[in-house]
Amino acid sequence: MASKAKAVGVGIIGFGTIGTGVVRVLRDEAKAIEERLGYPVRIVRIADLDTRTDRGVKLRKGVLTKDARKLINDPEVDIVVELIGGIEPARTFMLEAIEAGKSVATANKALLSEHGPELARAAERKGVAVGFEASTGGGIPILKVLRESLAGDKNLEVYGIVNGTANYILTEMSDGRGEFGEVLEAAQRMGLAEADPTYDVDGIDSLHKLVILVALAFGKRIKPKQVHVEGIRNISSIDIAYAKEFGYAIKLLAVARDTPKGVEARVHPTMVPVSHLLSQVGGAFNAVCLRGRALGTSIYYGQGAGMMPTATAVVADILDAARNMRDGKAGAQLVPTYGRPLKTLRSSPVVAMASTSHEHYIRLSVADKPGVLAKISSILGKEAISIATVSQHASPARGAVPLVLRTHRAGEAALKRALAKIGRLGDVRAKPVVIRVEETLGQAD
Amino acid sequence: MASKAKAVGVGIIGFGTIGTGVVRVLRDEAKAIEERLGYPVRIVRIADLDTRTDRGVKLRKGVLTKDARKLINDPEVDIVVELIGGIEPARTFMLEAIEAGKSVATANKALLSEHGPELARAAERKGVAVGFEASTGGGIPILKVLRESLAGDKNLEVYGIVNGTANYILTEMSDGRGEFGEVLEAAQRMGLAEADPTYDVDGIDSLHKLVILVALAFGKRIKPKQVHVEGIRNISSIDIAYAKEFGYAIKLLAVARDTPKGVEARVHPTMVPVSHLLSQVGGAFNAVCLRGRALGTSIYYGQGAGMMPTATAVVADILDAARNMRDGKAGAQLVPTYGRPLKTLRSSPVVAMASTSHEHYIRLSVADKPGVLAKISSILGKEAISIATVSQHASPARGAVPLVLRTHRAGEAALKRALAKIGRLGDVRAKPVVIRVEETLGQAD
Numbered sequence: 084m085a086s087k088a089k090a091v092g093v094g095i096i097g098f099g100t101i102g103t104g105v106v107r108v109l110r111d112e113a114k115a116i117e118e119r120l121g122y123p124v125r126i127v128r129i130a131d132l133d134t135r136t137d138r139g140v141k142l143r144k145g146v147l148t149k150d151a152r153k154l155i156n157d158p159e160v161d162i163v164v165e166l167i168g169g170i171e172p173a174r175t176f177m178l179e180a181i182e183a184g185k186s187v188a189t190a191n192k193a194l195l196s197e198h199g200p201e202l203a204r205a206a207e208r209k210g211v212a213v214g215f216e217a218s219t220g221g222g223i224p225i226l227k228v229l230r231e232s233l234a235g236d237k238n239l240e241v242y243g244i245v246n247g248t249a250n251y252i253l254t255e256m257s258d259g260r261g262e263f264g265e266v267l268e269a270a271q272r273m274g275l276a277e278a279d280p281t282y283d284v285d286g287i288d289s290l291h292k293l294v295i296l297v298a299l300a301f302g303k304r305i306k307p308k309q310v311h312v313e314g315i316r317n318i319s320s321i322d323i324a325y326a327k328e329f330g331y332a333i334k335l336l337a338v339a340r341d342t343p344k345g346v347e348a349r350v351h352p353t354m355v356p357v358s359h360l361l362s363q364v365g366g367a368f369n370a371v372c373l374r375g376r377a378l379g380t381s382i383y384y385g386q387g388a389g390m391m392p393t394a395t396a397v398v399a400d401i402l403d404a405a406r407n408m409r410d411g412k413a414g415a416q417l418v419p420t421y422g423r424p425l426k427t428l429r430s431s432p433v434v435a436m437a438s439t440s441h442e443h444y445i446r447l448s449v450a451d452k453p454g455v456l457a458k459i460s461s462i463l464g465k466e467a468i469s470i471a472t473v474s475q476h477a478s479p480a481r482g483a484v485p486l487v488l489r490t491h492r493a494g495e496a497a498l499k500r501a502l503a504k505i506g507r508l509g510d511v512r513a514k515p516v517v518i519r520v521e522e523t524l525g526q527a528d
Numbered sequence: 529m530a531s532k533a534k535a536v537g538v539g540i541i542g543f544g545t546i547g548t549g550v551v552r553v554l555r556d557e558a559k560a561i562e563e564r565l566g567y568p569v570r571i572v573r574i575a576d577l578d579t580r581t582d583r584g585v586k587l588r589k590g591v592l593t594k595d596a597r598k599l600i601n602d603p604e605v606d607i608v609v610e611l612i613g614g615i616e617p618a619r620t621f622m623l624e625a626i627e628a629g630k631s632v633a634t635a636n637k638a639l640l641s642e643h644g645p646e647l648a649r650a651a652e653r654k655g656v657a658v659g660f661e662a663s664t665g666g667g668i669p670i671l672k673v674l675r676e677s678l679a680g681d682k683n684l685e686v687y688g689i690v691n692g693t694a695n696y697i698l699t700e701m702s703d704g705r706g707e708f709g710e711v712l713e714a715a716q717r718m719g720l721a722e723a724d725p726t727y728d729v730d731g732i733d734s735l736h737k738l739v740i741l742v743a744l745a746f747g748k749r750i751k752p753k754q755v756h757v758e759g760i761r762n763i764s765s766i767d768i769a770y771a772k773e774f775g776y777a778i779k780l781l782a783v784a785r786d787t788p789k790g791v792e793a794r795v796h797p798t799m800v801p802v803s804h805l806l807s808q809v810g811g812a813f814n815a816v817c818l819r820g821r822a823l824g825t826s827i828y829y830g831q832g833a834g835m836m837p838t839a840t841a842v843v844a845d846i847l848d849a850a851r852n853m854r855d856g857k858a859g860a861q862l863v864p865t866y867g868r869p870l871k872t873l874r875s876s877p878v879v880a881m882a883s884t885s886h887e888h889y890i891r892l893s894v895a896d897k898p899g900v901l902a903k904i905s906s907i908l909g910k911e912a913i914s915i916a917t918v919s920q921h922a923s924p925a926r927g928a929v930p931l932v933l934r935t936h937r938a939g940e941a942a943l944k945r946a947l948a949k950i951g952r953l954g955d956v957r958a959k960p961v962v963i964r965v966e967e968t969l970g971q972a973d
Binding site for chain 1: 661830831848
């Protein structure tokens with residue numbers, strides 16, 4: 084614990100939305116935080132290239148600087164918060180801060196998913212804390228739950244909705260607010276989606292978070308590039324309507340299971356039964372589901388993004404790091420970065436997507452004439468893919484009608500071969516839309 | 529941290545269901561736990577008056593004893609787990625263990641809600657940890673979330689389903705499995721309800737948990753006996769049917785809000801809109817909802833009882849206590865019992881139920897003749913209680929029909945006066961059933 088007289092000093096690199104939120108929480112709750120800790124948490128320095136824009140929060144003179152290194156090397160700064168995002172210079176700043184004996188906190192999922200172990204190694208050497216609660220699930224304290232609360236159980240499965248922008252878009256589409264493109268544009272106008280929405284809508288952001296969740300839940304390190312990732316650009320409101328008819332909601336899920344063959348990990352749009360709580364998670368909310376050997380299913384729900392919710396997660400890391408300090412300086416690392424010594428975080432292969440099997444929803448656009456279904460069924464039959472239901476509704480599109488098939492559990496490789504053959508049929512007018520159906524989320528296989 | 533060579537020793541007082549679960553988790557996950565901590569956690573002693581029954585777990589010779597004090601005073605025992613329940617001798621055992629310099633963990637909500645501060649004071653003096661994660665929400669790690677993760681935010685509201693037995697009974701009733709008494713009996717036969725179900729179905733268990741949640745969420749100490757508590761014995765399947773018709777589920781909720789006038793705290797059956805995630809929480813599951821000033825709403829869902837889920841919470845406390853130890857002995861208390869120095873946990877009044885206001889569902893059994901509704905409306909009108917809807921369905925009961933009213937927000941005191949007058953009407957055949965309707969859960973007032 085820091086001596087009573089001394090404040091714990093915080094330096095924030097990156098004075099954008101979340102940085103401003105952190106300043107606001109530390110200011111609004113200053114008295115309560117001091118009461119809890121027994122000493123105050125003080126913002127010593129904030130570094131940002133833009134030192135002019137008014138963020139609506141008052142700072143003491145001299146706090147704002149353009150020079151991140153001045154912040155890192157300030158002896159009054161005990162904890163460095165990195166909020167600039169991206170790999171560099173964020174990585175270098177964090178390594179330098181750790182080297183200087185400071186605990187660090189970050190919301191940077193890209194950095195953590197790629198270079199987390201490098202940061203953990205440096206932190207282990209110096210006995211400082213690396214907090215990244217804000218990187219995954221926004222304000223949901225899921226990382227600490229995995230790192231500490233569920234540390235005595237064996238986690239078998241972790242899955243959920245971890246990107247608020249994609250979930251917002253799917254919710255809006257489900258509420259009849261238009262097709263993907265229109266809803267995305269509206270979200271961009273309202274500041275709910277980035278100008279370049281790639282990370283959010285193509286599943287990359289969810290992938291980064293999944294890699295982090297896998298490390299904490301299973302104690303396994305997987306490479307992001309080995310994970311199968313699909314985004315939501317191909318989802319159309321007609322798919323959402325079919326999903327509703329069948330009793331499902333379409334959600335962009337990140338899913339991982341710890342199996343004897345390696346980690347099964349994937350990000351893709353998924354039909355979730357309306358009876359599953361995940362189907363009820365709307366708007367920019369996130370929810371992470373865990374299945375543990377002893378605990379069974381538990382679910383963590385909250386705001387997945389936004390200034391203030393994300394700021395609370397950063398502040399939680401600051402308080403943890405402050406408590407971890409003894410006699411005013413960082414010492415023995417009480418809870419390691421991954422909740423375990425880094426040497427016990429083991430690299431694991433990712434189970435190849437082609438070797439997994441799922442139920443599928445397949446929407447084809449086919450010529451409105453007899454015999455088409457027979458040809459398609461025959462192709463699926465040859466790949467031993469069994470059709471569960473077929474739906475064909477009238478459509479206004481000239482000459483083409485939507486044909487919707489639902490398969491029983493079928494191997495991904497067989498399905499891929501079948502879809503390639505189906506795509507070559509003259510009567511199939513557009514690229515098939517395929518959405519996996521998850522009936523067994525949270526259940527033992 | 530304990531020196532690498534040394535194991536952390538655990539003593540368990542009370543070898544019932546949860547105690548057996550703790551032994552199983554510590555045995556099943558022994559390797560994983562040692563890998564995480566860097567040293568093993570070893571069960572040194574288990575004390576129970578019954579040393580004969582086979583619990584299906586193998587113990588080394590000499591582990592089992594009838595003498596709790598032998599366990600408490602064993603120098604090999606670093607952490608004492610109390611799982612006998614009730615106030616005494618649990619309280620004395622825990623105080624003695626703390627006095628002996630040992631960290632303690634317990635699932636005892638009655639003890640914590642009555643004597644938590646006494647334990648916290650003793651623990652603060654000795655620098656040891658008091659863990660009680662298993663006391664509230666079963667396997668849901670809600671207490672650590674409040675104590676540490678959300679420590680930087682101001683919590684405004686905490687509410688939820690915290691009794692699995694009551695929720696199981698209401699779910700079974702909702703699924704058409706019979707009336708309260710039949711469903712309770714079936715639950716007792718299956719071991720899902722105690723022989724004496726009072727604590728669970730009359731809301732007392734929920735009350736104990738609410739007192740604990742209030743302390744951690746708001747930093748306020750309230751007295752259990754000041755809290756308004758109603759159980760579920762009066763709920764009939766006809767109420768559940770009406771609730772469904774109106775778009776609600778009936779749940780036994782524990783609700784607390786931090787207000788300038790004191791803590792509003794109450795336990796009672798509640799009509800929850802089907803759009804709220806709480807309405808979807810079925811069976812023996814629990815869910816706790818929080819609303820924070822910065823975080824907004826977050827929800828924590830999982831198994832609220834049961835051997836293995838509850839055991840994971842006890843094990844989480846054991847691991848926390850183990851990490852808190854330095855050089856093989858308890859030292860500075862890193863996170864205090866209530867997440868704050870005990871002197872900052874302030875006694876708070878509970879807002880009198882009579883001064884709160886709610887929407888109500890009122891079911892009356894009235895004579896099937898004209899003029900009855902006019903009399904009832906007149907009584908309500910005089911108390912300025914505004915009726916939102918009236919439903920009257922045919923009923924097979926001789927001469928009596930159910931009359932269901934829904935009120936707009938009305939003061940509890942006025943409603944109580946009105947109901948007393950209504951009860952005295954000759955045409956009213958049974959005690960009115962009143963269920964509060966919560967439309968504004970998780971919303972600012």
